[in-house]
Amino acid sequence: MNLRGIWAVFRKEFRENLRDRRTLLSALVFGPLLGPLLVSGLVQFSISHAEEQSDENIKLAVTHAERAPNLLAYMTARGIDIVKVDFDEAGARQAVVTQTHKIVLDIPEDFGARLQEGQPAPVILYSDSSRAFDRGGVGRVKWLASQYGLEIAQLRYLAAGIDPISVLPISVQEVDVSTPTSRSVIVLNAMTYLVLLSMLAGGLYLAIDATAGERERGSLEVLLTSPVPRQHLIYGKIFAAAAYMLISLVLTVTMFSVAMSFVGLEKLGASANLGPKAATTLIACCAPLILFGAAYLSIISGFAKSYREAQTYLGLVITIPTLPIMFAGLLGLQAKLGLMFVPFLSQHLLMTTVVRAEPIEPLFVAISVLSTLTYGVLLMALAGKLYKREGLLG
Amino acid sequence: MLEARGLYKSFGKIAAVRGVSFGARDGQITGLLGPNGAGKSTTLRMLYTVLKPDQGDAFIDGLSVIADPLAARRSIGVLSHGAGVYNHLTARENIAYFGELHGMSRSDRNARAAELVELLEMQEFADRLAKGFSQGQKLKTALARALVHRPKNVLLDEPTNGLDVMAVRGLRKLLAQLRDAGHCVLFSSHVMQEVEQLCDEVVVIAGGQVVAAGSLAEIRARGGDRLEDAFVALMEPGEVKSGGAP
DSSP states (O other), X not given: OOOHHHHHHHHHHHHHXXXXXXXXXXXXXXXXXXXXXXXXXXXXXXXHHHHHHHHXXXXXXXXXXXXXXXXXXXXXXXXXXXXXXXXXXXXXXXXXXXXXXXXXXXXXXTHHHHHHHTSOOOOEEEOOTTOGGGHHHHHHHHHHHXXXXXXXXHHHHHHTTOOGGGXXXXXXXXXXXXXXHHHHHHHHHHHHHHHHXXXXXXXXXXHHIIIIIHXXXXXXXXXXXXXXXXXXXXXXXXXXXXXXXXXXXXXXXXXXXXXXXXXXXXXXXXXXXXXXXXXXXXXXXXXXXXXXXXXXXXXXXXXXXXXXXXXXXXXXXXXXXXXXXXXXXXXXXXXXXXXXXXXXXXHHHHHHHHHXXXXXXXXXXXXXXXXXXXXXXXXXXXHHHXXXXXXXXX | XXXXXXXXXXXXXXXXXEEEEEEEOTTEEEEEEOOTTSSHHHHHHHHTTSSOOSEEEEEETTEETTTOHHHHHHTEEEEOTTOOOOTTSBHHHHHHHHHHHTTOOHHHHHHHHHHHHHHTTOTTTTTSXXXXXXXXXXXXXXXXXXXXXXXXXXXXXXXXXXXXXXXXXXXXXXXHHHHHTTOEEEEEESOHHHHHHHOSEEEEEETTEEEEEEEHHHHHHHHOXXXXXXXXXXXXXXXXXXXXOO
């Protein structure tokens, strides 16, 4: 078989698109820059927010503070800043809604009396549960209030001659086994998704330009009169799109690696495994997908009647291969043998394993690489068949 | 040398070409004349191998376009309708690309591109990206691209569409040069004057069939002194014959 035609088409498409701003922006700038910046920016933000929260004392507005001086002293000693206010019920609600005070504690009039009589003494805590950032503060106030109650209870038991330990039959001890690295995966989960998307986007415009674009410009017909088998023409185009995807993939992963090294993940008690070695492994895991992706996009845009139509199609279909990843996220899927046959999903799971710094199963990698390459070759053959159709000319 | 033998082609229910046969000899310019929608483009597309005939066959220098399209393509140069060029390549690169597709070595295709740039007087824009080219510049680029592998047979689909007078003149001169160099030139047109000025042989197509073929003199003899009258006579055989000479 004479492969000269494939090489000629590949070189021409590669060179022509190197001069096309759209291709360059999508392959070299948008994906590789925006994804890593976005994720590292988000991570940076959540880190600084967490730091801020842990350093800051919690502010608690209290109505009728004079009714529970001991409780409030207990809280003040444990890092709660008490602000004395004077609200009725509506006023307290209003203060929380407008966020003049994030948490308001109302001490009812009979609080002291009920406490002395040994009856349950309610306090009323106003907060807005739709504001996720303040939940930590509310939880802490609640916990302190119940701890204070517990201490009073223990004193009562002592006074009644009962060992307070005996009324606490169960004590829960929490052990958090997440390692710093596995914790960081939660933060970095968006990364594998963006890597795959950015990889596909790298070849997107070339795939459109080389198929629907070529037909719209009217150069396809002449191209088909050259003595190169039709399927070789599309193979050359697919390889060119694949080359841009590879560039985009390498740049994106490299940028993630660099950007994450600047983000102080260790302050969150987490560190992502994204050094040069992990980055290389990530690229190697995804590389077999390139042929699949390039053939996939070329086939779809080959069906489109115009450049614009192809753009519309591809904007949608580019997200389809990444759907299994979303399911994996929702279902909490782990790397399993059977899942290695699913393109995109197997790459996502392998990447997650690498980033978690967990050992990676050679058999899994082999299945993922071989099955994905097989799908890619099959899709290429399909593209070749489609290019032999006359309907191609539109 | 080109030969169409009993070509049929339908698109769905529409029969575009219904039994077209004709020949085009080397050293002659043959015009495929007919109104819009007569089947000229479809016939040409079967000759230059992008469409497969439903029935019949066509031969390029004796090679069947059905049995061996790749070999047939080696000896044809095609200027398709619209003459699209690659916007992000220079004129010279557009030409060389097709040389490469035809299997020419780098030095060979570059030398040939330089030759064509000279021949078609493209020096001024040869090394500019095709993005901002005028119709005439695009056509010259597409023409050079069609000629890069020195094809024996040149097929052009409505080559003068959208060209100004000067560009048409240039094209005419070039086609005459190709004829004199012994090439077989076949072009389609719906413009009578063009055919009249250029062609040695004319094939008139209407409704997907050849309604007349022969030298200009023969065609005139059948319908009237001017080709236009002959053309009209051929299109509407029932009513015209009385028109006669002017």
